[in-house]
Amino acid sequence: MKTLIYSFAFSLLFISTYPTNAAAKKVIDLAEEQAPKNSTITILDAYLKLKNALSTDNAQNAATAGNELVKAFKDFDQSKLTPAQRKTYTDIESDAKEHAEHIGLNAGKIAHQREHFDMLSKDIYDIAKLLGAGRGIYVDRCPMYNKGKGAIWLSEVKDIKNPYFGKAMSTCGSIKETLH
Amino acid sequence: MIIVAVQFYSPVQNKDLSAMSDHISKVVTIPDQVNGILKKACYDCHSNNTSYPWYAQIQPVNWYLNKHIKAAKAQLNFDNFKHYSTRRQLSKLRAIENSVEEGTMPIASYTLIHKNAVLSKSEKKLVMAWAAASRDSLEQIPF
Numbered sequence: 001m002k003t004l005i006y007s008f009a010f011s012l013l014f015i016s017t018y019p020t021n022a023a024a025k026k027v028i029d030l031a032e033e034q035a036p037k038n039s040t041i042t043i044l045d046a047y048l049k050l051k052n053a054l055s056t057d058n059a060q061n062a063a064t065a066g067n068e069l070v071k072a073f074k075d076f077d078q079s080k081l082t083p084a085q086r087k088t089y090t091d092i093e094s095d096a097k098e099h100a101e102h103i104g105l106n107a108g109k110i111a112h113q114r115e116h117f118d119m120l121s122k123d124i125y126d127i128a129k130l131l132g133a134g135r136g137i138y139v140d141r142c143p144m145y146n147k148g149k150g151a152i153w154l155s156e157v158k159d160i161k162n163p164y165f166g167k168a169m170s171t172c173g174s175i176k177e178t179l180h
Numbered sequence: 181m182i183i184v185a186v187q188f189y190s191p192v193q194n195k196d197l198s199a200m201s202d203h204i205s206k207v208v209t210i211p212d213q214v215n216g217i218l219k220k221a222c223y224d225c226h227s228n229n230t231s232y233p234w235y236a237q238i239q240p241v242n243w244y245l246n247k248h249i250k251a252a253k254a255q256l257n258f259d260n261f262k263h264y265s266t267r268r269q270l271s272k273l274r275a276i277e278n279s280v281e282e283g284t285m286p287i288a289s290y291t292l293i294h295k296n297a298v299l300s301k302s303e304k305k306l307v308m309a310w311a312a313a314s315r316d317s318l319e320q321i322p323f
Contacts, residue, residue, distance in 0.1 A: 095267045115278050119271050 054163035059110040066103030096123035139177040186239040196228040204261035208314040221297040225252035228259040277311035
């Protein structure tokens with residue numbers, strides 16, 4: 001009898017976790033719905049997708065990511081920014097969007113996509129500095145790209161996976177800064 | 181019959197003879213030689229003043245040309261350059277350097293007709309050097 005009661009009580013523990021998990025899931029969904037639409041997360045996600053496509057020499061995926069980035073800019077809610085932030089942001093965004101558009105239009109020409117990625121990365125860096133990255137980000141620099149003038153990119157991982165040279169010189173570069 | 185009818189669709193003109201206070205020369209120095217190259221190879225599409233050939237008055241040629249000119253000016257307009265943010269100016273100077281190097285500019289459909297717009301090797305080098313130097317003079321590099 002005792003065993004029965006104990007095993008019954010024990011099993012109740014497991015049953016009681018189900019509603020907790022469901023409730024937890026509801027909270028997470030609600031939180032995601034209410035996540036500030038002016039967060040830079042969607043912009044950064046699309047950018048990182050693009051970066052990863054270029055590091056693996058995939059021009060098609062890079063073009064897709066470029067178009068996603070254009071959409072992320074369109075969806076970004078500027079009304080939540082302060083007037084000063086907004087002024088700076090629109091300056092950066094208009095340039096960054098052009099680069100993202102060009103990348104989207106050049107699926108067959110990875111070299112051309114990379115040229116735009118150089119300037120785009122500076123723009124995204126400035127946006128992340130202005131509004132916060134919303135996540136841990138490494139700022140990497142490759143000293144060789146653009147005839148030795150060098151170029152930066154943002155990465156979500158510590159490992160260097162060079163988007164400018166792809167597999168040809170994947171480890172060229174070093175971390176210069178971390179953002180949050 | 182359509183070709184006759186369509187001539188009544190008034191030709192659009194990309195012409196503006198007012199003084200260009202936002203011209204790129206107000207932002208960066210342009211040596212005479214470079215200016216000459218830009219004028220003969222770039223300005224017909226990338227400025228507020230196109231030198232139209234006689235056949236440009238005929239439709240649908242006029243429509244086709246102006247479609248190109250409109251798109252070109254949206255990408256880069258030397259007469260409006262000062263109006264761009266510094267960031268965009270830097271991007272455009274880089275784009276000039278890259279596209280001249282790659283030969284994507286001046287565009288093939290233009291150089292087909294305008295043989296004088298075809299850039300020689302030395303002309304390309306000159307424009308690229310000018311674009312790179314101009315960019316350096318404008319840039320404040322954090323890295």
